[in-house]
Amino acid sequence: MSLSLEDAGRPPGLADWGRRLSNSAVAWSWGFNFLRLASGLLLLPLLLHKLTKADLGMYYSFLSLSGIVAVLDIGFSPTIGRFVNYATGGATRLSAHGVAEGECLPAANLPLLRELLVTARVFYRFLTLATFVLLGTVGSYMVWQVVAKTSSPGFTWLAWSVSVLAVCAECYFNFWNVFLRNMNRLLLAVRIEALAYGLRLLLACALLLAGAGLLSLPLASLVTSLIIRNASRHYCLAALAGCPAPARVDWRAHFRTLWPNSWRLGLYLAGAYLNMNINVQICSMVFGLGANQEYGLALQIITIVGGMAAVWTSVKWPVIGQHIARQEREPLRRVFWPRLWLHLGTFAVLVTGAITFGPWLIHAAGKDKQMLPLLWMALLALNGLLEQHLSVWNTLIAMGNRLPMLWPSLATNAAALGLNLLFVSRPGAVPGVLALGPLLAGVAFNYWFWPRYGARTLGLGWLQFVRYGFARLRLSGA
Numbered sequence: 001m002s003l004s005l006e007d008a009g010r011p012p013g014l015a016d017w018g019r020r021l022s023n024s025a026v027a028w029s030w031g032f033n034f035l036r037l038a039s040g041l042l043l044l045p046l047l048l049h050k051l052t053k054a055d056l057g058m059y060y061s062f063l064s065l066s067g068i069v070a071v072l073d074i075g076f077s078p079t080i081g082r083f084v085n086y087a088t089g090g091a092t093r094l095s096a097h098g099v100a101e102g103e104c105l106p107a108a109n110l111p112l113l114r115e116l117l118v119t120a121r122v123f124y125r126f127l128t129l130a131t132f133v134l135l136g137t138v139g140s141y142m143v144w145q146v147v148a149k150t151s152s153p154g155f156t157w158l159a160w161s162v163s164v165l166a167v168c169a170e171c172y173f174n175f176w177n178v179f180l181r182n183m184n185r186l187l188l189a190v191r192i193e194a195l196a197y198g199l200r201l202l203l204a205c206a207l208l209l210a211g212a213g214l215l216s217l218p219l220a221s222l223v224t225s226l227i228i229r230n231a232s233r234h235y236c237l238a239a240l241a242g243c244p245a246p247a248r249v250d251w252r253a254h255f256r257t258l259w260p261n262s263w264r265l266g267l268y269l270a271g272a273y274l275n276m277n278i279n280v281q282i283c284s285m286v287f288g289l290g291a292n293q294e295y296g297l298a299l300q301i302i303t304i305v306g307g308m309a310a311v312w313t314s315v316k317w318p319v320i321g322q323h324i325a326r327q328e329r330e331p332l333r334r335v336f337w338p339r340l341w342l343h344l345g346t347f348a349v350l351v352t353g354a355i356t357f358g359p360w361l362i363h364a365a366g367k368d369k370q371m372l373p374l375l376w377m378a379l380l381a382l383n384g385l386l387e388q389h390l391s392v393w394n395t396l397i398a399m400g401n402r403l404p405m406l407w408p409s410l411a412t413n414a415a416a417l418g419l420n421l422l423f424v425s426r427p428g429a430v431p432g433v434l435a436l437g438p439l440l441a442g443v444a445f446n447y448w449f450w451p452r453y454g455a456r457t458l459g460l461g462w463l464q465f466v467r468y469g470f471a472r473l474r475l476s477g478a
Contacts, residue, residue, distance in 0.1 A: 042205055043217075062160065096256070196224040201220075268410075415441040
């Protein structure tokens with residue numbers, strides 16, 4: 001759209017800002033995060049009002065059993081996404097470890113993308129089958145043990161059946177959006193996810209109000225999974241329209257290339273997930289549910305703030321992957337520097353606001369609820385900031401298709417757990433001491449070593465990278 005001469009010199013108005021926001025992957029990602037927060041605010045009161053106590057307990061059992069997909073994925077989604085980045089960047093070969101050397105194509109390698117698409121489809125068929133078998137057997141057995149306590153056992157079985165179908169559909173259809181996102185169609189992918197999630201929220205609320213009970217959320221999930229699949233598939237195939245589908249693909253060869261770092265990444269992510277959740281269980285067992293409310297709420301706030309801040313870097317990983325495939329270090333530095341500091345700066349600002357105003361807001365929402373005391377919140381926030389810094393550098397290292405941080409990270413998680421067990425066993429211990437184990441264990445090695453290691457991916461030392469960034473700021477200011 002062209003501007004008239006009269007408009008060329010005027011400051012941007014509301015319409016201009018609206019267009020900028022509608023075309024910003026960062027804005028859509030934040031909107032998606034806000035929708036996920038809103039789902040708790042809107043759905044929880046309805047769930048409390050519409051479901052009996054036994055049915056609500058069964059709802060949480062459904063959620064817990066559905067989490068099996070994250071375990072079975074074993075890091076495949078981010079690994080296939082990384083290889084899609086490389087192929088979009090023109091890579092002609094893929095390597096099980098590191099980036100394959102060789103000349104890159106000037107444009108996306110569409111035949112390789114087609115082969116990766118077939119490989120992902122085959123893998124997710126197996127994953128979906130495994131999910132269906134586990135939920136249909138072990139999951140159904142666990143539901144059978146308590147189904148008689150629900151308000152309507154027959155209706156509960158119907159809701160569980162739809163839940164299994166919804167989880168399987170989300171599992172299988174997920175790869176279309178993974179491809180779209182990593183082919184650098186990030187704005188489209190996030191728009192589809194955000195709009196579908198908003199529809200899921202509205203549909204779930206409408207079904208709860210209509211009396212659908214336990215059937216409401218799985219049915220809404222199933223419908224919106226189909227929408228995400230169809231929209232993502234349409235845009236993926238449109239991007240690949242210049243290359244016909246191959247008659248035959250050796251997906252086993254591609255899978256052998258994907259597998260070594262897929263299981264490593266899965267183990268790395270599982271270690272981080274378990275480390276956080278074990279601390280919650282320790283707090284509950286040692287200090288009781290009341291104290292666990294303080295610690296769990298503080299941890300949830302740090303997690304939410306981290307998710308909001310991470311949007312700055314997450315929208316650039318597809319582009320970063322393409323630069324890595326082409327071995328373009330200077331463009332990589334130019335993209336990575338501002339996003340790293342926007343990420344960390346946003347986290348620092350948001351977590352400061354949460355610590356400052358959080359106690360007042362929480363007291364206003366629930367007079368018997370509270371966060372950890374200020375000192376422990378500050379230590380938890382400091383550890384969160386260092387974790388965010390480490391996470392960005394570890395992701396950059398992983399974008400090079402190597403995970404040297406796996407075993408040191410698992411060892412650090414074990415050390416943090418051991419320290420926390422020691423701290424909580426001391427007389428006079430309080431829930432806040434659970435912030436100390438991860439902080440001390442991380443400072444001992446991971447928090448300083450891997451940023452230095454990751455900077456070498458950029459062809460610089462860490463301090464050189466910092467000086468590089470400030471030099472660019474001075475040049476842009478001049």
